[in-house]
Amino acid sequence: MNITATGSAEVLTDDQPRDPGHGQGSLAKLMAGAIGIVFGDIGTSPIYAFRETFAGHHTLKPDALHIYGVLSLIFWSMLIIVALKYVTIIMRADNKGEGGSLALLALLNRSSDDTERRKWATGIVMLGVFATALFYGDSMITPAISVLSAVEGLTTVNPGLEPWVIPIAIFILVGLFAIQSRGTAKVGQLFGPIMLVYFTVLAVLGLIHIVKHPAVFLEMLNPLNAFEFYFAEPLPAFIAMGSVVLAVTGAEALYADMGHFGRRPIKFSWLYVVMPALLLNYMGQGAMLLAQTPAEALATVRNPFFFLAPDTLRLPLVILATMATIIASQAVISGAFSVTQQAIQLGFMPRLSIRFTSEHAAGQIYIPVINWALMVMVILLVVMFGSSSNLAAAYGIAVTGAMLIDGVLISVVLFSLWKWPAWKAIPLLFVFFTIDILYFSANLLKVPDGGWFPLLIGAIAFTLLTTWAKGRKLMIDRMSEASLPIEVFIKSAATSATRVPGTAVFMTTSMTGVPHALLHNLKHNKVLHERVMLLTVRIQDVPYVPATTRIETKEYGAGFFRVVIRYGFMEEIDVPAALAQIKDCGQQVKMMDTSFFLARQTLITAARPGMAVWREKLFAWMLRNAESAMEFFKLPTNRVVELGSQVEI
Template sequence: MADRRQESGSDDGSVRVVKARGAGAGAHETARLALTVGALGVVFGDLGTSPLYTLQTVFNPDDPHPVPVSVRNVYGVVSLVFWSITIIVSVTYVLLAMRADNEGEGGIMALITLLRPGHGKRGPHTAVVLTGLGIFGASLFFGDSIITPAISVLSAVEGLKIVEPSLGDAVLPITAAIVVTLFLVQSRGTAAVGRVFGPVMVLWFTAIGGFGIAGIADHPEILKAISPSYALGFLFGHFGTAFFSLAAVVLAVTGAEALYADMGHFGRRSITRAWLFLVFPACILSYFGQGARIIADTDNISSPFFLLVPGWGRLPMVLLATAATVIASQAVITGAYSVASQAAGLGYLPRLRITHTSESTIGQIYVPLINWVLLASVLTLIFAFRTSTQLAFAYGTAVTGTITITTLLFFYAARTNWGTPLWLVTCGATALLSVDLLFVAANLTKLIHGAWLPLLIGLTAFTIMTTWQHGRRTVTAERAQREGSLREFVDHLHRKETPVLQVPGTAVFLNRDRHTTPLAMRANVEHNHVRHDQVVILSIQTEPVPRVQSGERVIIDDLGYTDDGIIHVTARYGYMETPDVPGALALLDPARTEGPLALDEATYFLSTIELRPGKAPTMRPWRKRLFVATSYITADAAEHFGLPRARTIIMGSNIDV
């Protein structure tokens, strides 16, 4: 997710490439091609590296429910893989989900905003339930973000054991070193590395497709597995075996959610082209080639991907696979940054410290807290599970959960937001959810073998986010009672019941909304008996859209008085944007502010709250402690809002929750 463009989105959800005046069709197509290649490097890293471990995991003899190696079973498994990719990736995501965008942005957090009250025909209770389901789906993504770097890099480095078996003991240290390096360079941004991501993945897909063709040439009959009869025959003819194999087959579609999440970065059209014309054919050729190689020699189940490559090419392939898995890991790491940033913007996490790592690419962000939590978690997984096949048992649960929730929310939105006929929604949802739920059920059979891990991570993230949202509402209600009405406070100033000295300068008070009085302003007037000539009460409003145009950024309210120098300003930002208070104030019309604001000399006031667990029955005691503990990770407000520290005054208060 590291390569978000700033072009505006077109009606079909794709990114509209803006041409310079006089530029021809050639430049337009070049820009389109650049977006498509960029999508290869960011969007398809996870999906494109799945051939490394999928069939190896299906036929893993150490699996609690192993699939016996036979020609019939190989045909059935390869057919299942082909149709799973077709149904889940091509149909669910490329054909359907990517049509559900929020101002061009995709992903489950964007889909949640479409399901809030006011969007479509639904009651508030239904919206709450659906939003909660979506938040759980987003929580599962954090589990995916931890497992993907571990299993991807580990599976690539394990190729060394095929090249030289004596290197087996070096796999874990090398994997750990690569992972640590990957996370250490995150703060530098991915702009420079991102330029080579696309070409590397083009080489990767070309290579796996070419070696797949070579494998198919040894046993062309494997192409019969394209027929769904082989998948259905294996599934229903050997249901006991096939059902358990689905927990490994689902590995072929890990990363499918990235197509939807990155739609706003590259556009639906560019992603679709890359998928249909390169990624899909290359992956399918690799799976069919591996299947043919297993039929030729059952010993190849130990590493069908690398054994598909001739001996002379295995070491270069290990190096290329390592580069590809690093790219796949980069995609989910920055994806975790984006999900955390969006969740904070929508009020499900506290304000996080976010660093923008590119001046030209708005989506390249770095979230230190998320980075170090991911690094510690990934290293723990690598040394706890030790092999990619063991990690594979834990992988599918998060993926299938997210896919199922996305499918459910999409069809609900299709019915309520866009008025899709009920019969069509029912048929489509029944067909696709049946497939999704079958995968979910199969992965739940792996609970004691590691599938509990992503569920635990997801439940933990879900608990933290919902607790923060609930506690935040409680604190907001308490603050509103303490702060009192803003209009009544301004009326009180005009009645001059309390002598207040008016001093030169501009004061900017940041506040939650336009209805209550900033605690810092109330303290200044009631205790210091002072106010500034120009007073701006500023509220930051996060809209359920990715970005807000600069012309719609600020809304001014004179609070009923046009000549007292006190105004309220609402600065509107999309959930993908980082607030910039001085930048928003610079957009104000001097005619509405009784002359230009002296922003270079303005004083900024922040009201901070220290939270303490109280006796009121607002939440269970353990959730109160969790809420208070979570508040400690809140980022510095002055830095978050872009305030000049030398001119920022912070005034605090205590609230019991």
């Protein structure tokens, strides 16, 4: 099945390989960049994960049984979910260097034969789209909980600052979203050094307390402590998993951001820098609590991360943690932009205004409507929930749902793409699914306390994504029903119509028929240009297309040409720039002698088989609010003619 591309009738998908060009530079430089961007989410988890497990909505007594059990769960979850599942297995399933649910869908679509694809195509595509939808809920909660949890550290410096926590958090978040339009290139240069300092501080603070209670090191590595916790208190242990999973939130970002840095820098950064620092910090929090009296531990466990630092260094730690959470939020916001761009290019969202904020890094983009929508929702979350502890009740369902879906997708990869034997794949998948299902089930208990929010956002996003994809397909099918073969048209009309100087470019999705805009133009204006180009833009199932295969042309005679321009789903579309490179369609295309003809469809709701009426109305609303094809394809504003038509689906 080919994924029908973008939010316009002028774009299709295709399957062509490309040369991966990601992750260029020295390993050390790429590792520093990865540490600064990829690990922000999982790196800030120590601020609230341990606290929520013991002092959240379902409290645990901070004694040896629970502390050792939770530490063991954290260690083995990091080892199995992050190091084994994502870093070792899933990150090998890259689509020409790119990762993420949509990139993996494109890989599966392109790499499997028709027989195997029919077995799982529809279900897998829906799961992948739903994982993408869940990401939007995650991208709203992550900035809110991260920044709020860091600012709450001020109360450990001065309890009187508590009324200022929410206003300060909102101020920081508004500032963060306000600077998105300027790009993150310059600010991004500081991300790596700041996060390196942050992870170093995490490790040092942890070590300071570990030396006072060294037994915590071996106890954390011992998986029997996790089982002992479960056998002693099955229900509290199961509930605790809903908070323990906060320690591995952000694992999916390693895969999604792989295209920016490559597999090796992310793998080495995780194994040699990030994971050791995180584990040392969690051990330090546990050791600190174990070294205290029960009364002291009950007070400390309400914010153990900040109490790791002595009083004189607590304010600098709050500032450093706040900077780290801003970086983590930036990574999620940038991820929302990237996912949206992929969804537009692959045909799951209508055209939106996309601005490129860097001349050198194609991945640095800004999508205004997504940015401001995220800002509004994030601020609403901060005001509605009021504390990071309340937000933690909503956090986790989207992440564990996405992890479970990733498990399903990697199952298809193991059997259909990599052809692993059952004896090798099944035990591994059994471990992955057991852990994923346990974590997802534990997080379902959070639904009444706020977990409904990411599920609601996911359901809304899923409905929008699938409605657009299906509506576009139905519209293209309806328009193709009345299509006239181009050869017949040329023989009957091209020889008798008046020809005028210049070039006319008619945008079309079809490779066989006559574009509706061409028929309307001839019907009303009764002329044809000397050179007529039927242009189709194709979005391929790869991130980038090499220049050698970008343009394909075919001559019909009588001044008619078929032109296909190919782009990867991570590339910026610029039709005039591509047309200027054509050399085998007569004279070079000059914009001052060229007119672009676009068809603008008006949807008429009808009771025809296809979609429910409410979805037709939703699709019509999305169609009306899509960005103009003129802007999307970067067409010169004074050279565009739009011709309307009505379509029933």
